[in-house]
Amino acid sequence: MTKHFFGDTTALLGRSLRHITRSPDTIITTAVMPIAMMLMFVYVFGGAINVGGASYVNYMLPGILLITIASGIAYTAFRLFMDMKTGIFERFQSMPIARSSVLWAHVLTSLVANLVSLVVVVLVALLMGFRSGAELAAWLSVAGILILFTLALTWIAVIPGLTAKTMEGASAFSYPLIFLPFLSSAFVPTATMPGPLRAFAEHQPVTSIVNAIRALFTEQPVGTDLWIALAWCVGILIVAYVFAMTAYRRKIS
Amino acid sequence: MTATKARGPVIHVQGLEKSYKELRVLRGVDFDVARGSIFALLGSNGAGKTTVVKILSTLLKADAGTAGVNGFDVATQAAAVRESISLTGQFAAVDEILSGRENLALIARLRHLKNPGKIADDLLARFSLTDAGARKVSTYSGGMRRRLDIAMSLIGNPPVIFLDEPTTGLDPQARIEVWQAVKELAAQGTTVLLTTQYLDEAEQLADRIAILHEGRILVNGTLAELKQLLPPAKVEYVEKQPTLEDVFLTLVGDNGKNA
Numbered sequence: 001m002t003k004h005f006f007g008d009t010t011a012l013l014g015r016s017l018r019h020i021t022r023s024p025d026t027i028i029t030t031a032v033m034p035i036a037m038m039l040m041f042v043y044v045f046g047g048a049i050n051v052g053g054a055s056y057v058n059y060m061l062p063g064i065l066l067i068t069i070a071s072g073i074a075y076t077a078f079r080l081f082m083d084m085k086t087g088i089f090e091r092f093q094s095m096p097i098a099r100s101s102v103l104w105a106h107v108l109t110s111l112v113a114n115l116v117s118l119v120v121v122v123l124v125a126l127l128m129g130f131r132s133g134a135e136l137a138a139w140l141s142v143a144g145i146l147i148l149f150t151l152a153l154t155w156i157a158v159i160p161g162l163t164a165k166t167m168e169g170a171s172a173f174s175y176p177l178i179f180l181p182f183l184s185s186a187f188v189p190t191a192t193m194p195g196p197l198r199a200f201a202e203h204q205p206v207t208s209i210v211n212a213i214r215a216l217f218t219e220q221p222v223g224t225d226l227w228i229a230l231a232w233c234v235g236i237l238i239v240a241y242v243f244a245m246t247a248y249r250r251k252i253s
Numbered sequence: 254m255t256a257t258k259a260r261g262p263v264i265h266v267q268g269l270e271k272s273y274k275e276l277r278v279l280r281g282v283d284f285d286v287a288r289g290s291i292f293a294l295l296g297s298n299g300a301g302k303t304t305v306v307k308i309l310s311t312l313l314k315a316d317a318g319t320a321g322v323n324g325f326d327v328a329t330q331a332a333a334v335r336e337s338i339s340l341t342g343q344f345a346a347v348d349e350i351l352s353g354r355e356n357l358a359l360i361a362r363l364r365h366l367k368n369p370g371k372i373a374d375d376l377l378a379r380f381s382l383t384d385a386g387a388r389k390v391s392t393y394s395g396g397m398r399r400r401l402d403i404a405m406s407l408i409g410n411p412p413v414i415f416l417d418e419p420t421t422g423l424d425p426q427a428r429i430e431v432w433q434a435v436k437e438l439a440a441q442g443t444t445v446l447l448t449t450q451y452l453d454e455a456e457q458l459a460d461r462i463a464i465l466h467e468g469r470i471l472v473n474g475t476l477a478e479l480k481q482l483l484p485p486a487k488v489e490y491v492e493k494q495p496t497l498e499d500v501f502l503t504l505v506g507d508n509g510k511n512a
Contacts, residue, residue, distance in 0.1 A: 095339075096335040
């Protein structure tokens with residue numbers, strides 16, 4: 001039945017996108033928290049944080065973008081969980097469709113919704129004084145990294161979406177992901193952190209991703225950070241995909 | 254792939270077993286369903302009705318035994334089975350955020366049919382939902398939701414329809430509406446397998462009734478056959494009181510197409 005994969009995915013994508021356009025609060029709430037953090041960090045704490053000459057909004061935007069994604073994907077888990085709970089998931093699975101298109105539609109919806117949220121956050125950052133002289137190629141690279149990061153986290157979100165028993169359980173997994181940027185180079189230089197924390201911060205995925213995006217925005221050479229960032233994103237993506245598909249097969253057999 | 258017609262029973266179940274860890278839900282279930290008939294699987298909560306339906310609709314794999322639908326084996330020819338069936342689950346599996354019309358059109362698109370919009374409009378008319386067609390399903394009453402649910406199951410005219418407890422949680426009017434819809438389906442030659450815990454529902458609708466209890470079919474027959482299992486009827490004179498349902502339906506007035 002794979003000959004219907006694209007048609008079925010498109011039909012189901014249309015369905016989930018309608019969910020978003022009819023309850024745009026999912027995009028607004030996704031964007032509001034990072035924007036509030038951005039306001040707080042720039043106008044409250046920012047004056048006291050020394051990032052070595054750079055404007056603080058420029059410095060922290062990459063981390064804020066990752067937080068935006070981490071909070072946005074909770075809705076994917078939520079929407080999938082609701083599909084499971086209401087029985088519409090079973091209805092689709094009992095129909096002559098390409099069965100995996102049900103998951104892919106949710107994943108692509110997550111991508112679209114997160115990209116919209118990211119654009120909103122970047123626009124607010126521009127109002128707050130964010131400036132970058134980056135060229136189109138650099139912006140596209142940033143977009144590529146963010147898309148990859150979104151896909152990786154979305155496949156993580158699929159796992160609780162399929163297996164959670166309660167709605168709270170389906171979205172609670174995102175809290176540690178939202179918190180992770182605080183233990184990285186996103187808001188303060190890692191050099192200011194005490195030993196063990198610094199070691200963690202410098203070797204967790206968010207730091208390399210933030211550093212790569214920051215370098216692209218400030219027109220600095222990206223160096224090895226870019227490759228480490230890509231390796232993390234692809235690695236997380238593959239592992240999460242495998243686990244998600246395992247959980248999915250367990251559900252439909 | 255098109256659903257081919259097979260001779261003999263359209264649903265054939267033999268020796269079906271299924272356990273969830275320690276719990277043996279099905280302990281050897283056998284039954285056949287003739288083409289174009291309404292077959293009721295009657296049983297209390299936890300008897301294993303939903304498990305049977307899930308196995309027949311390829312959502313669950315049996316531990317042992319065989320099951321065939323429309324001539325296809327549910328384990329080895331699952332895709333062909335899915336072409337032949339429609340499942341209406343225990344809870345109206347409709348999309349609350351979409352309108353009724355969009356729900357129908359979505360299913361038509363997923364069944365790869367032409368003119369999904371026209372199919373949707375026809376079914377809305379058939380199930381008296383035309384006026385509500387453009388409204389979000391979250392504004393529908395329980396009966397309207399169930400009607401939409403059943404309408405979604407009819408798209409593509411699958412020869413076999415599974416209805417898992419179609420009237421649980423519905424008010425008496427909505428229940429009668431659903432019964433009406435099921436009878437119309439069977440009149441057009443669709444085979445209906447329904448599960449229910451309501452005795453009167455099985456009595457009203459089914460050509461054959463099987464009682465599922467503790468994972469086995471206790472009896473299987475027509476209503477008349479089942480009645481013969483008990484000692485012959487005694488003639489007693491009973492003052493026929495209206496039931497509360499009669500009172501309710503008389504007071505409320507219609508049998509509620511627009512409930």
